[in-house]
Amino acid sequence: MSNQVNFEFSIDFAEKMDAEDPLRDFRSKFIFPKVNGNEAIYFCGNSLGIQPKATQAYIQKELDNWANMAVDGHFHGEDAWYHIRKKSKPALAEIVGAHEHEVVAMNNLTSNLHFLMVSFYQPTAERYKIITEAGAFPSDMYMLETQVKFHGLDPDEVIVEIAPRAGEHTLRTEDILQTIQEHGDQLALVMMAGLQYYTGQLFDMKAIVEAAHKVGAYVGFDLAHAAGNAQLGLHDWQVDFATWCSYKYMNSGPGNVSGIFVHEKHAEKPELPRFAGWWGHDEGQRFKMEKGFVPMFGADGWQLANSNVLALAAHQASLEIFMEAGIKNLRKKSETLTGYLEFLIHKINGDSGVIEIITPKNENERGCQLSLLVHKGGKAVFDEFYQNGIVGDWRNPNVIRIAPTPLYNSFMDVFRFAQVLEQSLRKFA
Structure with missing residues (x-):
């Protein structure tokens, strides 16, 4: 549970959390999109999840069945x-x-x-x-x-x-x-x-x-x-x-x-x-x-x-x-991963009031998504995210949705997001 972890705003902490994550290897089962030629930090699974590496083979198998059996595929084959x-x-x-x-x-x-x-x-x-x-x-x-x-x-x-x-x-x-x-x-x-x-x-x-x-x-x-x-x-x-x-x-x-x-x-x-x-x-x-x-x-x-x-x-x-991963295991990681995101946002935002998290604080009343109401610099802050390889989701008039997904996102992803957020707020807020 996230409230049992003493979070730290440091790269060492993020690396340690990833090293101890029992679900860390599932990340390698997915293809990450690229932004400006580099692999993106993808926090938009609440809109469209990324592609598993196995997807093409699964579809190709049925294409082969169609090619080789045609109508007989309805009743024959694996x-x-x-x-x-x-x-x-x-x-x-x-x-x-x-x-x-x-x-x-x-x-x-x-x-x-x-x-x-x-x-x-x-x-x-x-x-x-x-x-x-x-x-x-x-x-x-x-x-x-x-x-x-x-x-x-x-x-x-x-x-x-x-x-x-x-x-x-x-x-x-x-x-x-x-x-x-x-x-x-x-x-x-x-x-x-x-x-x-x-x-x-x-x-x-x-x-x-x-x-x-x-x-x-x-x-x-x-x-x-x-x-x-x-x-x-x-x-x-x-x-x-x-x-x-x-x-x-x-x-x-x-x-x-x-x-x-x-x-x-x-x-x-x-x-x-x-x-x-x-x-x-x-x-x-x-x-x-x-x-x-x-x-x-x-x-x-x-x-x-x-x-x-x-x-x-x-x-x-x-x-x-x-x-293979298990929904209970995924939910457990999700609570911690989202809790870490919340911690870092509060750490960066301080008492400035620029960012307001409108998603419930209670982890039993939310999933992995945090919705950030940006009171100053909104769209410019979001655009800065993208220029730095972070794919999130913008909702008018001034909400950014960020969803660290436990199957393929890491604690380092969240830490890097926090670094970009800090940079963006300095420039635009």
Whole structure:
């Protein structure tokens, strides 16, 4: 845990931490992009993860199968395509805290949200409201708005957005729970991020689920910034549904396949509506080509189309690294690595007030991302980072997101960032 480490602003300390890091060798499994001809210090896994060295071979294997077997590849070969979705299930289940039958890789994140809303948002005259966080990622805002309009309702009357208190940047759990209680009789769904993209706040999903279920509402989470980053327990928390993307912390390639979670308690509810497709139909009967949709058990029953084999190959290249490293081990390193980043920022910033970390200080309320509100010199400071080989993320009007990712970032990366930050603030702040 980061609070058990006596951090130091020194190269010797950073080198010592890297030498003692049991996960240090995983860095060598990735290809780092270059900035100005030099290997970058990459702190942008919250937007797009870097490429595992094995990815090309995994994709090439399926290209070879396609070349050599064509249509026969669906049922022949080491990983027959008809069942290839199953290969990712053990890793996905471990990463999100689920049973294998509760997860499946499919589609893209916002598509999955729309499909899952068909099942879990069925407004009535009495229950129709949706609670979400103010300032949600635009895809989630647009998805909720259009879903509500699809049901002939007014988003302004239906969607309840919870905002931070005046002068604060993040939500208080007590305010979320209070809002659920206030709207309980009319509440149909709580649908929000698991980890807020802008502030980096990790929400207390377990408490939110308990409160929503107590008033009779469903709960779903967009885990785009949480999956592969935070320690999750979707099954034990009784989350109804969730979805995520694989291209951020799961390093599976730009725009690559999403994944869904549907709690097993919903696996055999024939009354639960859904949009069906051939690939969600009972696979033992699928080739009878008959009318009458019979969903597969678990999350597989929400599939529509057959698996994107090349996408899943890239996904698997990264997932196997996660299985080797272990999500608990990664989370432990993440807490220390992010704690070190926080320590160095405070050390450099002092009492100047130029930088304000708007991500929660409590490591149980954040992942690896720290969002820095830069009160002076903002974009110039960020541009200086890039000129010195540091890839972070700029969000208007003046926030820099920095995400030291435990699979491939080191303590020396964080130390070097701190040196550049100190230099940048001297020049522009």
